[in-house]
Every structure is written in structure tokens, then in C-alpha cells.
Amino acid sequence: MNWKRTLGILLSASLTFSLLAGCGGNDKPVESKAPENSASAETQGPAASGEAVKIAVAAPMTGDNAEYGQGFYNAATMMADEWNAKGGVLGRPIEIVQYDDKNSSEEAASIAQKIVSEGDIAGVIGHFASGVCMTAAPVYQENKIIEISPSSSHPDYSGIGDYIFRNNTVINVEAAAGLDIAVNDLGKKNIGIISIKTDWGTNTAAIVKELIDGMADTGAKVVAHEEVMEGSDDYSPAIAKLDAAGADVLICVSMYSTLAPVAKQYKQVNPDIAIVGFSNAxxxxxxxxxxxxxxGVCFPVIFFAGSEDPTVKNYVDAYTAKYGAAPSALTSQAYDSVGMLLTAIEAAGTTDSAAVRDELAKIDYPGVTGETTFNDIGDVQKSFVKVTVKDGKFVEASF
Incomplete structure (x- = not known):
């Protein structure tokens, strides 16, 4: 039996899972430079004149997930500044308009209606969590406003309509990439899973288990699965059960705030346990x-800030100098999302949403997160980089 073929079948089968949260990043919170609904791109080239081309960034700017929304906003501002320094787009300045959805579906629904009523937004970069994105997306679709989410991972998000795009991989694909590391690169067979008790954690863990069921020909199997609460100080009961079941690799379905203490406590019990995380950690x-x-913790990621590629290095250096922390994968996907939208506007020669949508659908964009194209439903097509922690730093993994 060919396990890769089986993985493909299971990827399709798992499209019925309920709302998944977006993935996290590594930006430390940076205070936004402009209040909600105000311009943020200040550097305009001499050729930029007339009415501004407005792009909305709708994401959590306050609350527990503010670091992600602020990362989106910072990246969008940086990209707009670069275009404005060259004269803007279509000879017009670019303005980034900030909306704080607090990572709330109710707030996002209100913001989506507000953006529609403004009547002059060329496109939306956002929202963050998949459930929030999927609340706002039907409003954008109905009113033919382009939305590009840098973080939504739910399989059904981009299928909402032809104006809805994602610049992030579907969670099924990332889960398969993580299992490829665990089983094929690390050579582990007895898989333990720890997942956080959230919609994203529960549903992602179910996807992981279904994928492993399709890898029976490799000898891989789930020996135990434990759900845990985020923010707990003590994960030892779950760890004891996983260790007693004979897990030789842990798939940790969580953010960094859970993975770090789990790793500390697990390695006190079993120093040799291998750990694979998701890109939000x-x-x-x-x-x-x-x-x-x-x-030794490993991840599949789309963007690696430590890359020696000159384009990536220059971007990381510029972002770090401006905002005081290296950009995460999700922040970098927001940066490329703005670049893709502006490139599509330039190619269309207009901000007419239908014309821009057509250009975006066929784009082949050489961004800092790799060569980016979209499939026929607006899902991004990208490759993963395998990353591990070595000597206290992230490096590209070599197995």
C-alpha cells in the first residue's frame, strides 16, 4: 500500500472538519503607529498623487492575539511604504487602513459591513482565526471585495467564493508535512499526540489521527492522545499517560505557550522524546x-527567517530594524499578500475589483515566502521548509 497516495485521499476526506483557528507567529507585540481606520503608509514617491488606493488590514490589534494583528499591520505598512517610495500604484499613493476585530466573529461581521459601506477599499488583508475569517468572508464575497487571509487554515474558507483567497496552507497539508518529519525523517513509529482544548486543537488532532490511520503500511500508529488546557502549569498527567503508552515521538498540536512547558516537563520524564510542532509554535x-x-523540536514552515536567500535576508533585516523583532511566517505572508494585491492592481490597470480578482487568480508572485500561485478555489500553492532548533536557534533541518 502506498502511504503517500493514502494521505492524499485522507486529505480530501478531512475537508468536513469544523472551524480551525489560524496559526501563530513569532512577532513580539509592536505598538501600532496609527489608530483604527487611519492611514499608515507615509512615504510617498514624487509620482504618487490624487486619491489614495486603500487597503484594509482587519485583524486582532488588541487582546490575547494582538501580536498577530499587529504583525499583519506592520508588514502591510512596510510593503505600502516600499511601493509609495517608487510612486505608489497607478500613480496613486497607497494607504493602509487598520481595523481591530479583536479576533471576534461578532466584531469581524461588523467590520466587514463597515468596510463595504466605506465603498473605497481595494481589498482586505485578514482576518486572523479561520472562524473569524469565515464569518466575514461571505460579506466580502457578496459585495465583490477581495479578501486575502495570511493565516486561515480551514479547508472550507477559500471555497466561500471567487473573491476569497488565502496566503496560508490548509491545515491538512501542514499536518501531513509534520507527520512526514516524524515518520520518514525521524524514523519514529509510536506517535503520541498532545492537543489543546480549542476548536483548532481538537479538529487538527482529529486530522492528524486520520492521516496516521492512512500510514499503516509504514508501521506508524497513535499510541495515545491527550487533550490539555492552554495556560496550565502542570502537564505531567498527560505526559505520564503518553510515556506509559510507549510514545517515541510527540506531535504537539498547540501554540508555543503550550509546547514550551510540555517539552520541559516531558524531557524530565524521557529526555529522548522527539517532538514535532506546528508552524504556529x-x-x-x-x-x-x-x-x-x-x-531538536522540528516544524514544517513556509517561511524561514534564517534563510540565506538575499531577498529574504534583506527583508528580515529591514523588518527587524523597523519593528525590533524578526518577522514570523504569518507576518511575512501578510507582507506578500499586500504585494500580490498591489501587483494585481497594477496589472489590471484599475482598482475595479473584478479585474483585479482576475489578475490575482493567475498571479505567479516571487515573494519572501516563496513562489506563490493560487489554485482554482483561491488556495495557495507553496512548499515547506523543515526547521529544527539547534544550539538555541532555528536552523534548516538536515536528517
Missing amino acids: YSQQLLELGGDAVE
Whole structure:
């Protein structure tokens, strides 16, 4: 039996799962430079004149997930500043308009209606969590406003309509990439799963288990699965059950704030346990919280800030100098999302949404997160980089 073929079948089968949260990043919170609904791109080239081309960034700017929304906003501002320094788009300045949805579906629904009523927004970058995105997306679709989410991972999001795009991989694909690391690169067979008790954690863990069921020909199997609460100080009961079941690799379905203490506590019980995380735990905060315990933790990621590619390095250096922290994968996907939207506007020669949508659908964009194209339902097509922690730093993994 060919397990890769089986994985493909299971990826399709798992499209029925309920709302998944977006993935996290590694940006430390940076205070936004402009209040809600105000311009943020200040550097305009001499050729930019007339009415501004407005792009909305709708995401959590306050609350528990503010670091992600602020990262989106910072990245969008940086991209707009670069275009404005060259004369804007269509000879017009670019303005970034900020909306704080607090990562709330109710707030996002209100913001989507507000953006529609403004009547002059060329496109929306956002929202963050998949459930929030999927609340707002029907409003944008009905009113033919382009939405590009840098973070939505729910399989059904982009299928809402032809004006809805994602610049992030579907969670099924990332889960398969993580299992490829665990089973094929690390050579582990007895898989333990720890997942957080959220919609995203529960549904992602179910996807992981279904994928493993399709890998029976490799000998891989789930030996135990434990759900845990975010923010707990003690994960030892779950760890004891996983260790007693003989897990030799842990798939940790969580953010960095859970993975770090889990790694610390697990390695006190079993120093040899291998750990594979998701890209929302790939962050500087993981290194700071986890210390030596996160040595060897692996991730599949789309964007690697430590890349030696000159384009990526220049971007990371510029972002770090401007905002005081290296950009995460999700922040970088927001940066590229603005670049793709502006490139599509330039190619269309207009801000007419139908014309811009057509250009975006066929784009082949060489961004900092790799060569980006969309499939026929607006899902991004990208490759993963395998990253691990070595000597307290993230490096590309070599197995």
C-alpha cells in the first residue's frame, strides 16, 4: 500500500472538519503607529498623487492575539511604504487602513459591513482565526471585495467564493508535512499526540489521527492522545499517560505557550522524546520559554527567517530594524499578500475589483515566502521548509 497516495485521499476526506483557528507567529507585540481606520503608509514617491488606493488590514490589534494583528499591520505598512517610495500604484499613493476585530466573529461581521459601506477599499488583508475569517468572508464575497487571509487554515474558507483567497496552507497539508518529519525523517513509529482544548486543537488532532490511520503500511500508529488546557502549569498527567503508552515521538498540536512547558516537563520524564510542532509554535518566544528543552523540536514552515536567500535576508533585516523583532511566517505572508494585491492592481490597470480578482487568480508572485500561485478555489500553492532548533536557534533541518 502506498502511504503517500493514502494521505492524499485522507486529505480530501478531512475537508468536513469544523472551524480551525489560524496559526501563530513569532512577532513580539509592536505598538501600532496609527489608530483604527487611519492611514499608515507615509512615504510617498514624487509620482504618487490624487486619491489614495486603500487597503484594509482587519485583524486582532488588541487582546490575547494582538501580536498577530499587529504583525499583519506592520508588514502591510512596510510593503505600502516600499511601493509609495517608487510612486505608489497607478500613480496613486497607497494607504493602509487598520481595523481591530479583536479576533471576534461578532466584531469581524461588523467590520466587514463597515468596510463595504466605506465603498473605497481595494481589498482586505485578514482576518486572523479561520472562524473569524469565515464569518466575514461571505460579506466580502457578496459585495465583490477581495479578501486575502495570511493565516486561515480551514479547508472550507477559500471555497466561500471567487473573491476569497488565502496566503496560508490548509491545515491538512501542514499536518501531513509534520507527520512526514516524524515518520520518514525521524524514523519514529509510536506517535503520541498532545492537543489543546480549542476548536483548532481538537479538529487538527482529529486530522492528524486520520492521516496516521492512512500510514499503516509504514508501521506508524497513535499510541495515545491527550487533550490539555492552554495556560496550565502542570502537564505531567498527560505526559505520564503518553510515556506509559510507549510514545517515541510527540506531535504537539498547540501554540508555543503550550509546547514550551510540555517539552520541559516531558524531557524530565524521557529526555529522548522527539517532538514535532506546528508552524504556529515556530517563534522566538518558544526559544525563550523552552530553553534547552526545545532543542531538536522540528516544524514544517513556509517561511524561514534564517534563510540565506538575499531577498529574504534583506527583508528580515529591514523588518527587524523597523519593528525590533524578526518577522514570523504569518507576518511575512501578510507582507506578500499586500504585494500580490498591489501587483494585481497594477496589472489590471484599475482598482475595479473584478479585474483585479482576475489578475490575482493567475498571479505567479516571487515573494519572501516563496513562489506563490493560487489554485482554482483561491488556495495557495507553496512548499515547506523543515526547521529544527539547534544550539538555541532555528536552523534548516538536515536528517
